[in-house]
Amino acid sequence: MARRRSDFDNSLRDHVKETVTMHRVLEMLSLEPPDRSGKIKSIINHGERTPSLHIYSYHWHDFSSGQRGDQIEFVQQYTGCSYREALDKLSGATTSRTSKRRREWKPPPPPDLTATFDTEPEASPLGIQRAAGYVTAKWPFLTLGDLIDFGVKPCETALWSPHRDMKGVVRGIKIRDVVSNSKYAVTGSKFTGQLYRVRTCPGAPVAIICEGESDLWCLTKWCQQSQFRTLVQPMSLPAGAGTWRTEWHGELESFKTIIVMLDGDIPGQAASKHIMQVLGEARTGSLIPPHGRLAESISEADHWLAPIIRRVLTEHVGVDHISGPGTPVV
Template sequence: MRENRGGAESMRDKVDALKQAVDLRDLFMERYPGRFRRSGKWLYGSSPYRTDRRPSFAINEDIYIDFATGERGDEIAFVMREQGVNFKEAVETLQARAGGVHLSPAPQHERESPSPSEPPSAAWQTVMRAESSHAQTYLYASAPDAQAALHWLQTRGLTLDTIRRAGIGFNPTWKQTRLRERESGRAVFIAPGILIPCEIDGALWAVHVRILTDADLPKYLYVRGSKSSGLYNGDAVCAGCDVLIVEGEFDALLAGQMLGERAVVVTLGSAANKLPRRWLDRLQVARRLYSCLDNDEAGQRATAQLADRLGDRHHALKLPRGKDITDYVVRHGGNLTAWWDDQTAPFAPRPVQLPLLDTFTPPR
C-alpha cells in the first residue's frame, strides 16, 4: 500500500492503493472459476460478457482486455460492471475486498446472450429509447455540463442539425435504469457521458457512451444489453449507392455530413468489431464499397479483414494526414469532399468512348 503523505488521502491515491492491493486476476478467477488458463502473468479465455467462440479475453494484475471488441478495464471497471454499482460504491467494494471479503462465483452461463445478429429485446429497446430521449433533451439544457458536452461535439465538426438527427444526448451522472441483467438480476446502469443510439430498421441495437470526464473508465462503454454488432446507419444503404465504412460513430456522422449524397457512411463502432453476415448481405446491394479506418495497427488489421470479407468490390482509401477522418478535417483542415472525389476517381466507371467517323456520307 502507498504511504499516505500529508494527511487526508485523495481519491486518486485511494484508487491507486486499492489497485496495488487487489489482483484483478484473482477477482476474475473467483467470479468465473475454471474459465481461464494462466500463461505467464496473463490469464486467457473466452469473454464472460458475450458469446465468444474464439477465446480472445486476457487479464493481468490490473487490466482486462477483450481483443475482439477492444473493451478494456481495471479493478474498478470490473466491480462496476459485475455489481451494477457506481464508481464510489466500487471503491468501497474493493476496500472490503482488501480487508478479506471475496466475491462469490457467478452462476454458470450467466453471461450467455442471444444471437449477436439480432437486436436486443423489445423491453430493453423501450427503456433505452426513453433514456436516450431524456439524455437528448438534457444535452440542450442550460446546465454547464450539458453545454460543455454540446461544445465538445461541435468542436469535432458536427453541426447542430447532424447532432439532432443522430439523436445524440448527454447523461451527466451514473444512472440506474429499470432494466435488470438476465439471470443475475443486477440493475443496468448508464455511464456518464455522451449517448450515441444505434437504430437500424426501426430497432435500437445499442447505446454507446463516450466518457468525457472519468479518466478511470475506457473512452467508450456500451450500455449493458447493447448489441455491438449493429451496423450504424446501415438502414441508409440502398441499391446502387456508394458506401464508406469508417471506424467510429463520430467519424461516420462527420463524413456523412460532409459527403452528403456522394456516399452512405456506416460503421461497426470499433475496428475490433467484425462484419456479421446480416450486414454483409445488406452491403451487397451497394454499387461500390470503400473503407477508411483509423491510421493505426488496429485499423490496418480491420482493413485487411474487410478486404477478405468484401472481396474485389472493396477499396481501402487513405487519408493524407491525421489519425482518422475527424482528425483530418478538424485538426488538419482537410477538405473531405475533395479527398473523396480524388480517392474514388480511379474506381468510378468510365464512360464508353464511341469511335468517331472521319467522314459522314448522308444516305441517298
C-alpha cells in the same frame, strides 16, 4: 471413484480446445467482440462499466473475479450448462451416447433498449451549452445540431448514441461523458445487429465503411454537403476495429464498390485486410485517412477523398457528370 471421461470425450475435448478460438466462442454466444485492449465486460460481474475480462486466443481471464478458463469453461460460466452440454455446443456433436435427451441452449434474445433511451431526461439549457462546447472542441467539423439530427440525445452530462436495428429498435446505447470524456455502454447493450449508420441512401452504388461513431458522423455530414450525398452510403463498425460479423455481408450485397477506411494504426489496418478478404477484393478497396483517423482528416476531404470517390464512380460504377465538391482538385 470419480467417473472418467471416455477416450472419445477426451479426444473431442482436445480437438475443441485446439481449434475453436475464443473469438469464435463469442460469436457463437452472440457476445460483443473484444475492445482494442482485448477485453469484454465480465460475464460474472454484470454491472461493471469498464471491461475486465481479457480474451486470449484459446482461453480467458476475468480480472474482476480472478476466474479463468478455456473455451468450454467459458460456455459453462456464461450459459450455466454442464460440461458435456458446453462441449456439444462447441463441437456440434453429442458427447454422450447414452443420453436420450439433451438440453438445447439458445442465445438470449437481443435487448430492447428503446424505452431506456426514450425516457432518459434531456439536458437542461446549461447541459446543452456544455455539450455544444464539447462537440465543437472535440470535432470541429461537427456541431451539436448535427449530432441531434443524427439521432444522438444530449443528456445533462453525456451524449447518448442509440444503435438501432433495421426495424428501428434500440439494441445498444453508447454514452460519451462530456465532462470526463469517458466512454461506455448501457448495461445489456448489443452492437452486432448491423453496421452503424445515421442516414440511409437507397440505391447508392458505393459504401464507405469507417471506424467508430464520430468518424461516421463526420463522413455523413461531408457526404450530405457534397455531390455524393445520394451516391455514397456511409457506414461504420459498431464496436471498433475488432468487430466483423458474417451476417453483415447481406447488408453490402447491393453495393458495386466498397471502400474500407479504418484508422491507420495496426488494429485498423488488420481489420481492413480481413474485411477485404471476406468481402472479396474484386469490389473492395482500402484507404487510410491522411492524419490516420477520418474525423481528424475530414476537413480536408474535398482534396483527398472527393477525387477518389469520383474516380470510383466514373471508372468502376459508371456514374458521370459529377460536379461541385466532388470535382477533383488539381
